[in-house]
Amino acid sequence: xxxxxxxxxxSMKRELDLVEKQLQESARVDYPIISTMLQxxxxxxxxxxxxxxxxxxTRSFSxxxxxxxxxxxxxxLLHTAxxxxxxxxxxxxxxxxxxxxxxxxxxxxVILIGDYLFAQSAIxxxxxxxxxxxxxxxxxxxxxxxxxxxxxxxxHDLGQTRESYExxxxxxxxxxxxxxxxxxxxxxxxxxYAIQELRRFGTELGMAFQIVDDILDLRExxxxxxxxxxxxxxxxxxxxxxxxxxxxLSSETDTRRTIERIISGDETNDARIDGVVAQIRDSGALxxxxxxxxxxxxxxxxxxxxIPDDETRRYFNDMLDLAVxxxx
Amino acid sequence: xxxxxxxxxxSMKRELDLVEKQLQESARVDYPIISTMLQxxxxxxxxxxxxxxxxxxTRSFSxxxxxxxxxxxxxxLLHTAxxxxxxxxxxxxxxxxxxxxxxxxxxxxVILIGDYLFAQSAIxxxxxxxxxxxxxxxxxxxxxxxxxxxxxxxxHDLGQTRESYExxxxxxxxxxxxxxxxxxxxxxxxxxYAIQELRRFGTELGMAFQIVDDILDLRExxxxxxxxxxxxxxxxxxxxxxxxxxxxLSSETDTRRTIERIISGDETNDARIDGVVAQIRDSGALxxxxxxxxxxxxxxxxxxxxIPDDETRRYFNDMLDLAVxxxx
Numbered sequence: 001x002x003x004x005x006x007x008x009x010x011s012m013k014r015e016l017d018l019v020e021k022q023l024q025e026s027a028r029v030d031y032p033i034i035s036t037m038l039q040x041x042x043x044x045x046x047x048x049x050x051x052x053x054x055x056x057x058t059r060s061f062s063x064x065x066x067x068x069x070x071x072x073x074x075x076x077l078l079h080t081a082x083x084x085x086x087x088x089x090x091x092x093x094x095x096x097x098x099x100x101x102x103x104x105x106x107x108x109x110v111i112l113i114g115d116y117l118f119a120q121s122a123i124x125x126x127x128x129x130x131x132x133x134x135x136x137x138x139x140x141x142x143x144x145x146x147x148x149x150x151x152x153x154x155x156h157d158l159g160q161t162r163e164s165y166e167x168x169x170x171x172x173x174x175x176x177x178x179x180x181x182x183x184x185x186x187x188x189x190x191x192x193y194a195i196q197e198l199r200r201f202g203t204e205l206g207m208a209f210q211i212v213d214d215i216l217d218l219r220e221x222x223x224x225x226x227x228x229x230x231x232x233x234x235x236x237x238x239x240x241x242x243x244x245x246x247x248x249l250s251s252e253t254d255t256r257r258t259i260e261r262i263i264s265g266d267e268t269n270d271a272r273i274d275g276v277v278a279q280i281r282d283s284g285a286l287x288x289x290x291x292x293x294x295x296x297x298x299x300x301x302x303x304x305x306x307i308p309d310d311e312t313r314r315y316f317n318d319m320l321d322l323a324v325x326x327x328x
Numbered sequence: 329x330x331x332x333x334x335x336x337x338x339s340m341k342r343e344l345d346l347v348e349k350q351l352q353e354s355a356r357v358d359y360p361i362i363s364t365m366l367q368x369x370x371x372x373x374x375x376x377x378x379x380x381x382x383x384x385x386t387r388s389f390s391x392x393x394x395x396x397x398x399x400x401x402x403x404x405l406l407h408t409a410x411x412x413x414x415x416x417x418x419x420x421x422x423x424x425x426x427x428x429x430x431x432x433x434x435x436x437x438v439i440l441i442g443d444y445l446f447a448q449s450a451i452x453x454x455x456x457x458x459x460x461x462x463x464x465x466x467x468x469x470x471x472x473x474x475x476x477x478x479x480x481x482x483x484h485d486l487g488q489t490r491e492s493y494e495x496x497x498x499x500x501x502x503x504x505x506x507x508x509x510x511x512x513x514x515x516x517x518x519x520x521y522a523i524q525e526l527r528r529f530g531t532e533l534g535m536a537f538q539i540v541d542d543i544l545d546l547r548e549x550x551x552x553x554x555x556x557x558x559x560x561x562x563x564x565x566x567x568x569x570x571x572x573x574x575x576x577l578s579s580e581t582d583t584r585r586t587i588e589r590i591i592s593g594d595e596t597n598d599a600r601i602d603g604v605v606a607q608i609r610d611s612g613a614l615x616x617x618x619x620x621x622x623x624x625x626x627x628x629x630x631x632x633x634x635i636p637d638d639e640t641r642r643y644f645n646d647m648l649d650l651a652v653x654x655x656x
Contacts, residue, residue, distance in 0.1 A: 031481060089436030108417030111439055112477050119470035122450055126463040134462050135454040142447035149440045153359060
């Protein structure tokens with residue numbers, strides 16, 4: 001599979017640079033210490049996939065102008081705000097290998113900084129002046145909260161249904177991919193059927209992306225993803241590969257009981273947790289989960305028939321490839 | 329001073345009942361336990377002054393219809409969400425004498441429930457379909473966060489300037505009163521100068537309201553306000569009456585040093601804190617702070633010249649009286 005990744009980032013560089021500028025501006029606050037931290041967080045933040053998705057969705061139907069840039073920055077800030085709250089809830093000390101706010105600020109200040117970024121992202125959504133964009137923005141935020149609540153309340157059961165897992169990762173990740181694609185298409189004044197297809201494309205890309213994330217959590221070494229392998233089960237969160245591994249175990253095995261004890265927090269011995277992670281890796285469960293992610297990607301690929309021009313369609317395809325072959 | 333309080337609530341009863349219905353609907357979530365808690369929080373919540381203010385501002389120029397009801401519910405939910413995060417940051421166990429979410433849920437779940445209500449309030453703002461209302465909503469949220477951040481970062485200095493205090497309570501309280509009044513006037517299609525005057529009215533009402541709150545914190549007994557008297561200084565937050573009391577002390581007195589130790593958390597002896605609270609009460613500082621609140625109220629009263637009809641103007645006046653004579 002050939003990956004055209006540099007192409008898509010290169011071709012949208014002008015717009016992505018403008019998004020970057022807007023992000024820096026929105027992260028400016030009155031308190032020097034916090035301002036520096038916020039600028040660092042915003043600068044250090046990932047691959048900008050959500051803004052890219054939004055910009056491509058607009059570009060499919062019109063040249064991305066100011067509204068698309070502002071909305072793309074809004075989507076990225078919303079994502080950043082939700083990561084800040086998420087890390088605070090998990091009390092995570094590292095993200096992408098860098099210290100989080102939790103290591104430097106009180107929990108209260110971290111919550112407020114997350115809230116502040118929510119507010120800034122809402123200001124950007126409102127600044128588009130497009131009521132439908134604002135509504136997509138607000139419902140995406142509600143879906144993200146729903147997904148996070150499900151993770152807090154329902155993720156700790158090894159026997160949970162696949163449906164429950166999918167509902168959870170839809171909220172946690174796919175909802176904002178879906179919202180970004182839909183907002184972009186609305187701003188690009190796409191016909192309604194294309195808006196709906198792009199929204200589904202975003203959902204499926206997001207589902208694949210999160211499943212791959214859940215696989216990487218078990219596969220990668222600490223220095224690649226910036227947190228210990230098996231971090232999810234250490235946090236008590238059951239993900240697809242773990243569910244698939246557990247499906248192959250009878251309810252009486254020691255391994256299953258050990259996993260249950262890890263999830264409930266009763267087993268904290270690192271060597272024993274590493275042992276279970278190794279067993280999951282060797283079982284083929286990661287590959288079976290990868291098949292599920294690939295199925296989402298292939299479903300998403302079919303949606304791209306609504307994209308009129310070949311070049312933009314190719315960039316969307318690049319994004320799909322990127323979602324499954326990435327290392328972190 | 330005759331207070332017409334029952335009149336204003338009575339006259340807006342139909343609209344306030346509809347706001348109540350919308351609040352119940354927005355607080356409905358999928359998880360039975362949390363849904364019950366949210367319904368209780370939303371039901372138990374205060375006097376609905378912010379929705380009332382918004383509805384009156386609309387009513388000054390047009391009959392309040394669906395947009396006004398939805399926006400009023402949005403403003404109240406935003407207020408509720410910010411209280412939930414606020415209580416979580418303070419780790420408060422009681423609000424209005426009732427247990428907060430903090431006594432029943434993990435900190436992570438409380439943060440997410442606050443986020444969820446932010447999302448629901450944003451959905452309501454977006455549902456008005458009025459871009460200017462959405463923008464006022466988003467900037468009010470940003471101002472609230474700014475106020476809370478200032479409270480976390482700057483409120484612990486006994487020698488802070490009056491300006492710093494005012495900036496802080498503007499964000500914490502007055503910004504949403506201002507936003508509610510402005511949104512209501514925009515929805516009522518008021519002329520621009522009236523929108524601006526009503527916004528100022530909201531600001532001044534909110535400033536007075538918060539100063540009175542800060543006075544009540546020192547004046548009232550535990551069973552009236554549902555938390556110990558002097559709760560603010562126990563939390564390290566310096567308020568106007570405390571500043572005014574401290575202004576009368578030379579920097580060398582024991583009392584000043586004791587207050588500084590209370591604020592920094594080094595003095596936690598309840599009897600000694602109660603002693604300082606009694607000294608502040610006896611000093612006349614509460615009455616001097618009340619004068620400041622009254623000055624805001626009188627400034628606000630002058631704004632009401634823009635209200636065309638006598639009855640609505642009288643209701644606004646009732647709200648002003650209510651802000652200063654209330655007991656909790």
